[in-house]
Amino acid sequence: MLSNSELMSDDKVVKVALIGNPNTGKTSLFNQLTGLKQKVGNYPGITVEKKQGLCKLNNTIKAEVTDLPGTYSINPTSLDETLVLDTLLNEKNDSYPDVVVVVVEIENIKRNLLLFTQIKDLKIPTILVINMIDQMKRKGIDIDVKKLEESLNTKIVLASARKKIGIDELKSVILDYKKLDAIPISNITDRIDKEYFTKLKNAFPEFPLYKSWLLITQNNEFDFLNNQQKELVLKFREDLGCIKRYQHKETILRYQIINNVLKDSFKVDKSKASDLRGILDRILTHKIFGYVIFALILLFIFQGIFDWATYPMDLIDGAFASLSSWIKTVLPPGTFTNLIAEGIIPGIGGVVIFIPQIAILFTFISILEETGYMSRVVFLMDKIMRKFGMSGKSVIPLISGTACAIPAIMASRNIGNWKERLVTILVIPFTTCSARLPVYAILIALIIPDKQVLGILNLQGLTMMALYLLGFTAALLSAVLLNSTLKVKGKSLFVIEMPNYKIPSIKNIFYEVVEKTKAFIFGAGKIILAISIVLWFLASNGPSKFKNAEEFVTSKQENKELTESALQKKVASYKLEHSYIGYMGKSIEPAIKPMGYDWKIGIALISSFAAREVFVGALATIYNVDSDSENVGTIKQRMAAEINPDTGKKRFDFPTGVSLLLFYAFAMQCVGTLAIVKRETNSWKWPIFQLVGMGLLAYISAIIAFNIFS
Amino acid sequence: MFKTIANLQIGEKAFIEKLCLDNIPLKLLEMGCLPGIEVQLIQKAPMQDPLYIKVNGSHLAIRRETAEKITIVVK
Structure with missing residues (x-):
């Protein structure tokens, strides 16, 4: 995974594999060894992330450290664990180690050593790191290292990765790995x-x-x-x-x-052992307090995603808009400039804008995981989630889905049971992801009066909340349906470790957030960017009428009196109507008419197929509002003034608005999600199933809603 | 009638007698659930499922259906 130049610079590279049970502090050790010199790539053909980093052992020799996924044994039960096995068995594997470092945690040393004895039997030189020794005294533990080294036939390093104890010693032992013998422990x-x-x-x-x-x-x-x-x-x-x-x-x-x-x-x-764990467990897994605490934590997380994140998001939004206008002023006008200013920059902006929410969400999630609290949530929620065909481990993916479905689907990997995992993956896109927010915001502003009810509650805010609940309800109900209809073999064991509570390490959280955010940008980002460029092309090119738009509009009698800027907007609007995407919008008009939409909304629907949030931008272009202003107010006013020629009433009236809200709540309009589902399920069957199933639900419920309210 | 982990009261300890090998995945053994080992029920989730147990120094949560397959001898 590391580039050639990095490896070529010095040919003395020792390949080290870090292996250990989950919760042993293996990642902390990896972070200490490699610092920021980490790279996350994918293993060829599968999606499991491969974490590697370089570590300087002395002036001439480096170690290429691979952080293998946490596992309890080398008999794999999940994709992640299969990888550990393959790395250790396949000598042609890029990361086949010269030396294995097995990380065990002092408190669970017995269970941790199982993995060690297995690896030792493979006759690969193995070093044993006993981690968290700083807790030794407090827990009343005493180790005879010499004796243990003799009986395990290995070299032992006592370490505390968080307190940076034993790191240098480990480096020097790795350096001398050739002195380690590779004899199995027992016959x-x-x-x-x-x-x-x-x-x-x-x-x-x-x-x-x-x-x-x-x-x-x-x-x-x-x-x-x-x-x-x-x-x-x-x-x-x-x-x-x-x-x-x-x-x-x-x-x-x-x-x-x-x-x-x-x-x-x-x-x-x-x-000497204290019972802090017991006390915390009694509170956090209590049948009432447990749920109350979890609900409060959720509330806090949502507050972070939807309130705090708006400040950086507004900044990013503004920055990209001004960047676009700035490019237009410095570069000579032409197709190339337009491609950059209207295709690429807004495309990148559309990806970057989600970073604050994703970073905040993963900060919370990794704190909860680091402290050990997450296992308690899984424990509390498992039975309830099973009623919906999912697992306690589905809770985190579903929460993550409120920021973005893509990392949420990736987070479902640790659900061991394939059926439960599949159901979770299939229903995640129903949760109200942040891309739906701008769409909801403008539609609600158009159709719901800004009124207070019961003194303190705002009607528009309530509608937004109702839409969130609708998303969760749709996810849960479809999970029930899928659970009873899917014929998928799904027998596997549910067993989770309840780790001891720990104070989270800021360093680990930081690396985790950086890694997850990078994964989103480079995974989903590429697709969103590519589609934005295609859409830009479709909207800025067209057959003959498009090309002659300027002459046609200017020559029209009624337009003679217009000011220059108004004329420009007219031209832009005419161009859009006769662009490829305009024709596409018109061609789908018969199909979307039952939902109450016209071809203009059709364009917005097509544009937002790749990513929902494009809806607002597309409408801004259609109703020739200056899209650079990013001012919802003006777009809203323009949309509110739009008249439906068939009925003579407002275009965005209540029935159409509700119909659109339902459509956006249910439809699978996210290419990034489809791509990730394909990768995670390893087949096109499931993303297509989602696309069609969710599409039908969206279509039918939008038609019904439109007809009921009309 | 033989007892299983699912019959334990919170805080109660017992010894694992036998694991029904056909139904118990290897993973559970690997995590420390072995015959002759002491097991303690720490907590039950609402609706009595899953169960939070301590066995062989490990703290694990397993579903009731799994717990029912592990027979025990109470001290």
Whole structure:
């Protein structure tokens, strides 16, 4: 993943893989080792992020550190974990490590060591980092490092990644990795079934025995095997019952070994342990207070996304608008300038404007995750969410969906059960994402009177809230429907660790937010930008009438009296009508008429197919308002004055407004989301299903609403 | 009738007797749920599901359906 120049600058690069259970502080250690020299890329073909960074070991030697996803064992149960296995088995993998650093946490050392013993059996040089040693005294823990090193046959580094303890020592141990021996801890396979494993050993004499065992126990295809090896693997896999039994036996034996090792070298004085965890758990998972606290936290997060984020968003909005006008003044007029000023800059602006909300949202989410609170939310919400065919782990993606569906769908990865995950992915786009806000805002302003009800509540504000509830309700109801109709095999285990509470590390949160925001910009951003350019092209080009617009409008008798700027607007409006997109709008008019729309709204609908928020900008162009002013007031006035020639009434009357609100609440108008769903489900089937299903719901409910209120 | 983790009261401790191997995924064993190991019920979520347990030093939440498959011997 790191560019060639970085690697070429010094050919002495040690490849290090960081492996550990979740919640062991592995990421903190990674951040300490690599600092800002991190890169997040994707593993080829799949979407799991690959985090790598460079670390200077001494003046000439660097380490290329890969932060592998947290896992409890190398037997994978999710996509993320499969990756850990592949990195360790496939010697042709780019990140196949010279040395593995297994990170364990002092409090859960027993369970953490399971993974260590597995990796050790693969005969890869392995270093053991015992993290969070600063808590050792407080928790009454005593470790005999020498003894532990001897019995585990490894080099141990005591560290506290957050307090920067042990980092230099780790670097020097990595530097000397060739001195580490790669001998398995015990002959565990002999103790399971000597005969069976001898057979296995003879089948794959070229591999370490444990590697062969992993090859036959997994369901994956391993591309690095040759055909003969693949056949052998399949042959061994036939006796599935036997494999399963031996896997269980293996795990039990590993725990026996670990218990024996720890008996002599690891002691806990239980009297010193405090029960802060118990007290917090009793409050935070309480059947009433638990939910009240969660609701308050949610309220606080929404406040952040919808109130605080508006200030930077307004600034960004203004900055890009002035940048566009500035470009127009400095560059010579022409197609190229227009492409930049009207296509590319607003396109980039349309992406950048979401950064404040996404950054704020992920700041909150990573704080909740870092403290360990998130697991309690999953615990509290699981049963309720299951009634809707989802999992407790779906709560976070659904909340994230109120900022943007794209990171929300990515956040659903840790839902182990495929059916629950699929339902979650499919319903997330119903939650009211921030791209719907500008659309809602202008429509509400047009059709709902700005009146106070019951003294304190504002009618427009209430409508906005109702639309949010509508989004959540639609998500939950469609989840119920999907749950009962989808025939997807979805049996898998739900087991989550309830980690101890921790004070969040600012550094980790910062890196997490930067990473997530970058993922959004480069994932969704590219698509939004590309579509904006296509739309710009369609709106600024057209057949013959478009080309002769200027002459035609100017020659018209009624326009002779107009001022220069009014004439320009007339021309722009005429041009739009006869541009490619204008023709597209007209051609769909019969289809959208039942919802109460005309071709002009049709243009806005087509333009906002890629991204909803384009709606307002498109209308601004259509009703030839100076779009650079970004002044909702003027667009609103112009829209309010628009008359429907068929009825003689206002164009944006109540029925049309409600119909549009419903359409935007339900329709799947986001290319970025469709692309991410395709990637995450690995098929076009589900995004197309979403597009059609949500589209139909939007269409039908808009028609019904329009007819009821007309 | 044999008891399972799902029958435990909050705070109650017991020993895991047997895991129904056909139904229990490997992952649960790997997270420390092993025969002969002490298990304690820490908390039940509303509607008695999921269950928050402490086993082998690990704090885990599992669904009731899983808990029902793990038989226990009360001390």
